[in-house]
Amino acid sequence: xxxxVNYGAVFGAAVVSFAIGWLWYGPLFGKKWMAxxxxxxxxxxxxxxxxxxxxxxxxxxxxxxxxxxxxVLFGATTAPGALELAxxxxxxxxxxxxxxxxxxxxxxxELYAITAGRWLVSLLAMALVLAWPW
Numbered sequence: 171x172x173x174x175v176n177y178g179a180v181f182g183a184a185v186v187s188f189a190i191g192w193l194w195y196g197p198l199f200g201k202k203w204m205a206x207x208x209x210x211x212x213x214x215x216x217x218x219x220x221x222x223x224x225x226x227x228x229x230x231x232x233x234x235x236x237x238x239x240x241x242v243l244f245g246a247t248t249a250p251g252a253l254e255l256a257x258x259x260x261x262x263x264x265x266x267x268x269x270x271x272x273x274x275x276x277x278x279x280e281l282y283a284i285t286a287g288r289w290l291v292s293l294l295a296m297a298l299v300l301a302w303p304w
Contacts, residue, residue, distance in 0.1 A: 175238045179304055183234040183296035188227055190295055194288040206281040230292075237293065238300050252301035256293040264289040 195203055204211065237259065241247070246255040268286050271277040 173239055173242050175235065175242060176300070176304055179300050179302065180231065180234045180238050183237070183299040184227065184231045186295050186299050187230050187234065187292040190292045191226070191230075191288060194284075194291070199284045199288075203281070203284050206278055206284070233293075234296050234300070237296055241297065241300050246297065247301055249298060249301055252297035253294055256297035257290075260286075260290045260293050264293070 194200075203209075237256070240259065241252060241255060244251075244255055246252045265286050268277070268282055268289075272279065272282050
């Protein structure tokens with residue numbers, strides 16, 4: 171099966187998702203997220219966060235690449251189709267997996283909402299970038 175994935179769009183989608191993550195866990199919900207995760211702000215300085223962010227960017231690239239494959243396979247080439255695909259990917263993989271953490275790991279619902287919300291917004295944005303007529 172020959173799948174035509176636009177690698178530039180994949181990179182752009184990853185950059186957009188990464189920027190959303192920065193906003194989400196920074197100015198928008200950063201303090202609340204750190205309090206719920208019991209993260210000490212002193213551990214978020216120095217060299218370690220840059221290595222973690224680089225790793226997160228690689229993971230985001232993989233997510234964008236897989237989403238691009240799904241978009242090609244399911245013909246999600248318009249904005250509405252891309253948004254629908256992203257929503258169902260979120261429901262089927264992200265929202266449900268994170269809900270398992272609520273059930274089994276006692277993740278607070280507020281932390282679930284912050285994390286799941288970030289992935290919903292990121293997937294929707296990535297799908298729009300991938301569907302854009304480059």
